[in-house]
Amino acid sequence: MAEITLTHLLFLSTALFFIGAFGFLTRRNMITMLMSVELMLNSVNINFIAFNKYLFADRLDGVFFTLFLIAIAAAEAAVAIAIIINIYRNYQSIDIDDADSMKF
Amino acid sequence: MDLSLLLAMKFELMITLIIFILLFMKIDGRANNQTVIRISYLLLFLNLGFGFAGNVSGEIFNGMFRSTPLLAFQKNILNLATLIIALSSYEWLRNHKHLPEFFILLLSSLLGMFFMMSSGNLLMFYLGLELSTIPLAALCNFDLHKKISSEAAMKMILSSAFSSAILLFGISLIYGATGSFDFKVITSVLTGTTLQKLAFILIFSGFAFKLSVVPFHLWTADVYEGSPIAVTAFLSVVSKASMSFIFITVLYTTFISMATTWYYVLATTAVITMIVGNLFALRQTNLKRFLAFSSIAQVGYLLIGISGASQIGIASVVYFILIYVFSNLAAFGVISVISSLTGKETISDYKGLYASNPALALIMALSLFSLAGIPPTAGFFGKLFLLTAGASILNWPLIIIASLNLIVSLYYYLNIVRAMFIDETDEPMVKLNFSTNEAVAFFMCVAGVLSIGFLKGVFEFIFGLSSVL
Numbered sequence: 001m002a003e004i005t006l007t008h009l010l011f012l013s014t015a016l017f018f019i020g021a022f023g024f025l026t027r028r029n030m031i032t033m034l035m036s037v038e039l040m041l042n043s044v045n046i047n048f049i050a051f052n053k054y055l056f057a058d059r060l061d062g063v064f065f066t067l068f069l070i071a072i073a074a075a076e077a078a079v080a081i082a083i084i085i086n087i088y089r090n091y092q093s094i095d096i097d098d099a100d101s102m103k104f
Numbered sequence: 105m106d107l108s109l110l111l112a113m114k115f116e117l118m119i120t121l122i123i124f125i126l127l128f129m130k131i132d133g134r135a136n137n138q139t140v141i142r143i144s145y146l147l148l149f150l151n152l153g154f155g156f157a158g159n160v161s162g163e164i165f166n167g168m169f170r171s172t173p174l175l176a177f178q179k180n181i182l183n184l185a186t187l188i189i190a191l192s193s194y195e196w197l198r199n200h201k202h203l204p205e206f207f208i209l210l211l212s213s214l215l216g217m218f219f220m221m222s223s224g225n226l227l228m229f230y231l232g233l234e235l236s237t238i239p240l241a242a243l244c245n246f247d248l249h250k251k252i253s254s255e256a257a258m259k260m261i262l263s264s265a266f267s268s269a270i271l272l273f274g275i276s277l278i279y280g281a282t283g284s285f286d287f288k289v290i291t292s293v294l295t296g297t298t299l300q301k302l303a304f305i306l307i308f309s310g311f312a313f314k315l316s317v318v319p320f321h322l323w324t325a326d327v328y329e330g331s332p333i334a335v336t337a338f339l340s341v342v343s344k345a346s347m348s349f350i351f352i353t354v355l356y357t358t359f360i361s362m363a364t365t366w367y368y369v370l371a372t373t374a375v376i377t378m379i380v381g382n383l384f385a386l387r388q389t390n391l392k393r394f395l396a397f398s399s400i401a402q403v404g405y406l407l408i409g410i411s412g413a414s415q416i417g418i419a420s421v422v423y424f425i426l427i428y429v430f431s432n433l434a435a436f437g438v439i440s441v442i443s444s445l446t447g448k449e450t451i452s453d454y455k456g457l458y459a460s461n462p463a464l465a466l467i468m469a470l471s472l473f474s475l476a477g478i479p480p481t482a483g484f485f486g487k488l489f490l491l492t493a494g495a496s497i498l499n500w501p502l503i504i505i506a507s508l509n510l511i512v513s514l515y516y517y518l519n520i521v522r523a524m525f526i527d528e529t530d531e532p533m534v535k536l537n538f539s540t541n542e543a544v545a546f547f548m549c550v551a552g553v554l555s556i557g558f559l560k561g562v563f564e565f566i567f568g569l570s571s572v573l
Contacts, residue, residue, distance in 0.1 A: 017273055024266055033262055040269035047276035056283040065227055065285065069272065072234045079238050080261045083245055086254045099255045102326045 009050035016043035030084045030094045034077060041073045111160040112171035115179045116222075118154055119215045122147045123208055130204035137203050141194070144207045145541065148187045155180045167286060168225040174569040178349050178422060179218055184548075185342050185429045186214055191545035192437035193334035195444040195538065206246060209239040210338065217346035221353075226275050226285040229350065230268075233314075236346065237264045240339065244331040256330025263313065263323040271310025277303035287358045294361045304359055308369060311354075314347045317407065318377040321400050325384075328396035333443055336392055337436035340399045345425045348406055352418055353573050355410065363413055370411040371502050378404030378509040385516050389450050391439050394516070395432070398475060401513060402428065405490050408506055412493035418570040420489035423563050427486040430552030431474035437545050438468040441538045448533070451520055455529035461536055465524045467546050474553045476517040477510055482557035489563065 016039055023036030045066045052062030088094050110117070125147065129135050135143075159176040163169065190197075190207070197203055216235025223229040241264065245257035279285065281300050282293040294300055309320060316324040328336045355366055381401030388394035409420045441464065443449050458465040474483030487510065495503050556562055 017269075020269070021266075024262075030258065030262070034265070037262070037265045037269055040266075041272065044269065044272040044276050047273070048279060051276065051280040051283075055280065059283075061227075061283075061285055062279060065230075065275075065279070068227060068231060072231070076234065076238055076261070076265055079242055080265065083241065083254060083257045083261055086245055086248060087258050090249070090251045090254050096258075099258060101252045101255055102329055 006050055006054040009046060009054075013043040013046040013050065016040075016046065028096050030087065030096055031081075033096065034080050034084070038073060038077065041069060045069055108160060109162055109164050111158065112162050112164055113169065113222075114158075114160075115155060115176070115183075116215060116218050118151050119211050119218065122151060123211050123215070126204050126208050126211075130208070137198065137200070140203050140207075141197060145187075145190065148183075148190055152180070152183045152187050155183055163224060167288065168228045169219075169222050170224045171222060172572050174418075174422070174572060175222055175349075177566070177569055178221060178345075181422075181426055181429060182214060182217060182342050182345060185345070185433060186210065186338070188429070188433045188437070188545045188548055189334055189337045189342070191541045192337075192433065193332075193440050193444075194541040195441060196332065196334060200246075202246070206243070206334075209243050213237075213239040213243070213338070214342065217342065221346055221349050223350070224287050226278070226287070226290075229354075230272070230275065233271075234268065236343065237268070237314075240335070240343065243335045243338070244327060246332050246335060250330075252330035253332065254330075256327045259323050259330075260327045267310050267313030267320070270306055270313075274303045274306025274308075274310065277306065287354075290358050291360065294359065296362045296365065301362065301365060304362055304365065305369075307354075308366070311347065311351050312373065315344060315351065315403050315406075316400055317373050317403055318380040318400065321377070321380070324400060325393050325396045328399075329390055329393045333392065333436060333440040336395075337433055337440070340395065340436075341429055341432050344399065344403065345429065348403075348410070348421060348425065352410055352421060356413065356418070356573060367411055367413065367497065370407050371499065374404050374407035374411065375502065375505055376404075377401070377407065378506060382509050382512045382516075385513070389452065391449055391451060391454075391520075394451065394520075395435060395439075398513070398516070399432070401509065402475070404509070405487060405506060408494035408502060409490035411502075412496050414493065414496055415567065415570055416489070416496065417493040418573065419563065419567040420486075420493040422566050422570065424486035424490050426562075426566075427474065427482040427552070427556055430549045430556070431471045431481070431483050434467055434471035434546065434549035434553065435475070437542060437549065438464050438471070441536060441542055442533070445536050445538075446533065451523055452529075453533070454520065455523050455527040456532040457524040460533045463546075464536065467550060468524060469521050470550060470553055472517045472521055476514050478514075480554075480557075482553050482555075485557040485563075 020036045020039035024033050027033050048062035048066045084094055087099055091098050129140060161172050213236045216232045220229055220232030220236060223232055241257050241261035244260045245254050247253035282290050284290060312320040359366055378401055381397050381404055385394055385397035388397060409417055474481035477483045477487040491503055491506055
C-alpha cells in the first residue's frame, strides 16, 4: 500500500483552505461564512501537525500551536455568534445582504 | 526565577489588575455609574503614571516576551491614548447601561496589544493579536439596539477572522520552512526562497488587514461609521499604532533577509493606499467615515516611513504615531461631544460651528491642520520625518507621489474648516457644554499638537530609544 507523504497532507490542507475561502466569499448566510472561516483555520491546523510530524518530529511546537488555535477559534466563534444573534434581533435576518444600512 | 524579571511585564500586570478590579466592581453591582467612571479614570491615570518609572529591559519565558526601552515608550503612548479616549467619551459613557464592561473590554484589547508588541515568538504574537481583536469586535457592538452598530461588529469579526486565517496560513508555511516560531531562529534560517516569499505575502496580508492598507481596507469605513465613537477612536489610533509597531519589529528583524522583496511590496501598497484613501475621503459626508478614509491615507504615509528600513525609519514612525494620537483624538473628542449631545455626525451639520461653539471649532480646526500637516502644528514635523526616512532609499517618485497626495489631502481637511468658520446655515448648533473630563482630554491633545513639534528633544529622545528594537 502506498504511504501517505507530506505532499498528500499539504494538498489536503491547501484544498481545504481554498474551499473555506471560496465559501466565505460566496455564501450569504453569516453562520455558513463563520463555518467557512473555521474550515480555513482547520486547514492551518492540518498544516502544523503535518509539518511537525514529518519534518520536525523532535519538538512539539506545531502541536502546541494547534492547541492554542483550537481554543482561540472557539472564543472567536463565541463572540461572532453573539454578534450574529444581535444582528438577528435588529434585522430579523442573518443573511449578509439584508444587513446593508451602510454603503458608499 | 528572579522576581525582578516580572517587572519586565509590569505594563501587562498593571492592566490585568485594573481589569480584575473593574470585574469585581461589576460582580458586586452596588457601585453606580458615576462611581465606576471616576474609579476607572483614576485607575487609568495611575496606569499611565506607573509606566514612566522603573522599567526593566530583558527577555523572559525563553525569549517569548521581550521588553526594551522603546517598547516601554510605545506602551506609554498607547496608555495615554486610552486615557484620552476614556476621558473624551464621558458624555456617551455616563448613562450607559454596561459601563464596567466597556472598560473591561477596552483594557483587554489593550492588554492583547501589549503582549503582541512585546512578543518574540509567533505563537505569542498570534495570541496577542486575537486578544486584541476579539474584544474590539464586541466593543463595536456596544450600542446594542442600534442597527449600524451590530452591522459594524459583524463586518469587523468576519473580516478579522478571515484575515487571521490568512495570516495563520502564512505562519504555518514559515513553520514548515524553518521549524521554529522564535523570531531570532527564523531570522537566522530565512533565505528568501519561493515558499518563504509566499509565506511573507500571506503574513503581510494579515498585517495589511489590521492596518487597513489598500486593497485590504474595505471593512474600515463601515466599521468606523457604525461603531460608537470611542471605539472608532480606539480602532483608528491605538489599534493601528500597536499594529504598526509590531509590523516594524517583524519586518526589521524577522524578514530582514528579504528586505528588497518587502521594500517593493511596501512602496506599491503605500502608493495605492495614499491615493485611494485620499480620493475616497474627498466625497464623504459623514465625519466618522471621512476620518476612516483619512486614516487610511495616513497609513500610506506611515508605510513610506517604514520602508526606510533604518533607525530613522523606526524613530519617525514612533514620532508620527505620538503626534497622530494627539491630533486624531482631538478630532474624535470633538465629534464625540457633539454626537452624544446632539446626535449630529455629518459635515453639513458643522456649518457655523464657530459662531455657536468657538472652543470646539478651534480645537477641531487645530487637529485638522495637524492631520493635514500644516507647519506650526506638530503634524507637519511628523510627516517631514516620515518622508525623510522614506527618502533615504533614494526612490524619488515615491516621495513625489506622497507630497502630491499631501496637497490633495489639504483640500478635504480644509473643507471642514471652511464649513465650521465660513459657511452660513439656517439651523446653527446650540451652545454645547462639556464637562471637566472632556476639557482635560482636549487640553492634553491641544498641548501635544502645539508643543511636540517645537520641543527639540522629543525626536532625539525617540531616536536614541530606537537603537534597540
